Amino acid sequence: MEVGQKVKICRLREKVSPEILKKAQEGQPAVIKSFKMTDGSGIGVFVEFADSTTGWFFEDEVQVVK
Structure with missing residues (x-):
């Protein structure tokens, strides 16, 4: 992974804000x-x-988007 690459959240280990959770689920x-x-x-x-x-x-928790 490198700075500037696009990623998506593929799993969550810890509790995050509802706003981030929604973005991850989507x-x-x-x-x-x-x-x-x-x-x-x-x-x-x-x-x-x-x-x-x-x-x-x-x-x-993140995966590079191709």
Whole structure:
């Protein structure tokens, strides 16, 4: 995965806002804006949806959209 790639949320490990949950359930694409080191167990990604809503997810929660 790279900054600028389009992704969709394919699963959720933790509770998210109702707004993000709806976008994930609808399969709305988002763009990777940056990465975040998690607590030693992996990498997280910050994403932005078309309406400028942002959130971060674990790497295994997102899937690149082709």
